[in-house]
Amino acid sequence: MIEVAVTLSALMIGAAVALTGWRMLRGPGVADRAVAMDLLGLLAVASAALMALSSGHLALLDIALGLGLVGFVGAIGVAAFIERASAREAGDD
Secondary structure (H helix, E strand, C coil): CHHHHHHHHHHHHHHHHHHHHHHHHHCCCHHHHHHHHHHHHHHHHHHHHHHHHHHCCCHHHHHHHHHHHHHHHHHHHHHHHHHHHHHHHHCCC
């Protein structure tokens, strides 16, 4: 039963990666691309956790935690960049 659940989860993560990649390429704005990039990081965390579940290697959970932390810091950096760019466009140097 666990094999079926892992297979279905992997298929759903693959579909989510494909749709998120499409959103990242199509835009329409920088904020949409930033959210898509953050979601790709979250899907990488989910993939690592799913591999840890299916293989039994608990070290993959450490990798998932590291990916989550890097994704969080990256999302904060991109949000700060977008905020500065919008302030610059508004003329609030």
